Amino acid sequence: xxxxxxxxxxxxxxxxxxxxxxxxxxxxxxxxxxxxxxxxxxxxxxxxxxxxxxxxxxxxxxxxxxxxxxxxxxxxxxxxxxxxxxxxxxxxxxxxxxxxxxxxxxxxxxxxxxxxxxxxxxxxxxxxxxxxxxxxxxxxxxxxxxxxxxxxxxxxxxxxxxxxxxxxxxxxxxxxxxxxxxxxxxxxxxxxxxxxxxxxxxxxxxxxxxxxxxxxxxxxxxxxxxxxxxxxxxxxxxxxxxxxxxxxxxxxxxxxxxxxxxxxxxxxxxxxxxxxxxxxxxxxxxxxxxxxxxxxxxxxxxxxxxxxxxxxxxxxxxxxxxxxxxxxxxxxx
Amino acid sequence: xxxxxxxxxxxxxxxxxxxxxxxxxxxxxxxxxxxxxxxxxxxxxxxxxxxxxxxxxxxxxxxxxxxxxxxxxxxxxxxxxxxxxxxxxxxxxxxxxxxxxxxxxxxxxxxxxxxxxxxxxxxxxxxxxxxxxxxxxxxxxxxxxxxxxxxxxxxxxxxxxxx
Numbered sequence: 001x002x003x004x005x006x007x008x009x010x011x012x013x014x015x016x017x018x019x020x021x022x023x024x025x026x027x028x029x030x031x032x033x034x035x036x037x038x039x040x041x042x043x044x045x046x047x048x049x050x051x052x053x054x055x056x057x058x059x060x061x062x063x064x065x066x067x068x069x070x071x072x073x074x075x076x077x078x079x080x081x082x083x084x085x086x087x088x089x090x091x092x093x094x095x096x097x098x099x100x101x102x103x104x105x106x107x108x109x110x111x112x113x114x115x116x117x118x119x120x121x122x123x124x125x126x127x128x129x130x131x132x133x134x135x136x137x138x139x140x141x142x143x144x145x146x147x148x149x150x151x152x153x154x155x156x157x158x159x160x161x162x163x164x165x166x167x168x169x170x171x172x173x174x175x176x177x178x179x180x181x182x183x184x185x186x187x188x189x190x191x192x193x194x195x196x197x198x199x200x201x202x203x204x205x206x207x208x209x210x211x212x213x214x215x216x217x218x219x220x221x222x223x224x225x226x227x228x229x230x231x232x233x234x235x236x237x238x239x240x241x242x243x244x245x246x247x248x249x250x251x252x253x254x255x256x257x258x259x260x261x262x263x264x265x266x267x268x269x270x271x272x273x274x275x276x277x278x279x280x281x282x283x284x285x286x287x288x289x290x291x292x293x294x295x296x297x298x299x300x301x302x303x304x305x306x307x308x309x310x311x312x313x314x315x316x317x318x319x320x321x322x323x324x325x326x327x328x329x330x331x332x333x
Numbered sequence: 334x335x336x337x338x339x340x341x342x343x344x345x346x347x348x349x350x351x352x353x354x355x356x357x358x359x360x361x362x363x364x365x366x367x368x369x370x371x372x373x374x375x376x377x378x379x380x381x382x383x384x385x386x387x388x389x390x391x392x393x394x395x396x397x398x399x400x401x402x403x404x405x406x407x408x409x410x411x412x413x414x415x416x417x418x419x420x421x422x423x424x425x426x427x428x429x430x431x432x433x434x435x436x437x438x439x440x441x442x443x444x445x446x447x448x449x450x451x452x453x454x455x456x457x458x459x460x461x462x463x464x465x466x467x468x469x470x471x472x473x474x475x476x477x478x479x480x481x482x483x484x485x486x487x488x489x490x491x492x493x494x495x496x
Contacts, residue, residue, distance in 0.1 A: 137397035158376055159394040167371055215372035219464055
């Protein structure tokens, strides 16, 4: 089956053509420069940019794949969660294509797409597995006993991990997006230089809390600024990053152990963080777990993961009615 | 000078408790705008108020998605305009509920926002006093809220600042 996948839930326009488990083409229109001066995604700007880039991107994705629109078996599109204006651009385009070519429309949950990236990356990978989904808007541990069935084991009770990275980066005057900046600085820093709080680390639940860490880090910086004291930015970045990553790795691996899963998947934009990747691989490997972390271009928002999730839904006989609309608060389970 | 009530909170939990105590004083159509620095406890305040309004779901930061909706005894809208130019953009995004009299709306608005607020609204300023301590300042805007502040004073009396 050949499916075109469209992803416009946030600020990246992702379009891809996937044939069964193989990516034939995948284009990502980055909008980072557009949003950098606001220190974050501005939904209105994002949806306008999607409008501008989506149609050319669809044409290019088909070209690169060497596939004509008539060969497509379905159009898969992210229907939520995300920004309503951005989602609407992708959903409207997908509906128009499905209607014109008389092929099924398949609505995909953005988070399900992130987990699907692991199956694209690792052919043969099968549930049951435990997944950590971490991005600007989400931080959760999910249990996938079988395809199509998600259970949320825990999630953030306040801020998402990507949001914490962005807010702290902005607070200390680093650029946007904050995650990659902190990651880059942290490579030259000592993660044990400062001890920032690991919230809920000792608690049995799989929930996360990042608001307290944010407040503690801001307080720490303010104290030093008030005393006119300089601090080493790489050490600071490495210590802050370690506080986030350590809790995520510990809880994910504990969930895998409790569920008896032999595979662990890390997905979402924050899965691009080099320290999270390294620590999860190291600690997971030590416990004999198969840790799958797709390459960065499959972790950040992309159309291929949506197309792949669409193929799975299509194979199950699912169809999305053409009058269905996007749901900005769509739940995974 | 707007009418004020100043409370003292010594922890995020206490900020939530103050907000929860305020909740019964809130009515559909009310707009509560929160200001304060990053980490001052704006989301914690909304978590407590939502609990007091009967919201059972978990209330998390709306920063990334801009708006989150909850169902309590009344529908609750939690907005973060940290990244919007002004509140008009919110309506352009399709959130007419913001102006709908059926909702209680909490807006984390920061100081830089060119607010499109109606005549009547309750301001909640979270002012950092120490590591954990915050001043929670309730400030009435509009004649109606000026009268209703008495109810806020009553409900939050046990946290009233000494000064």
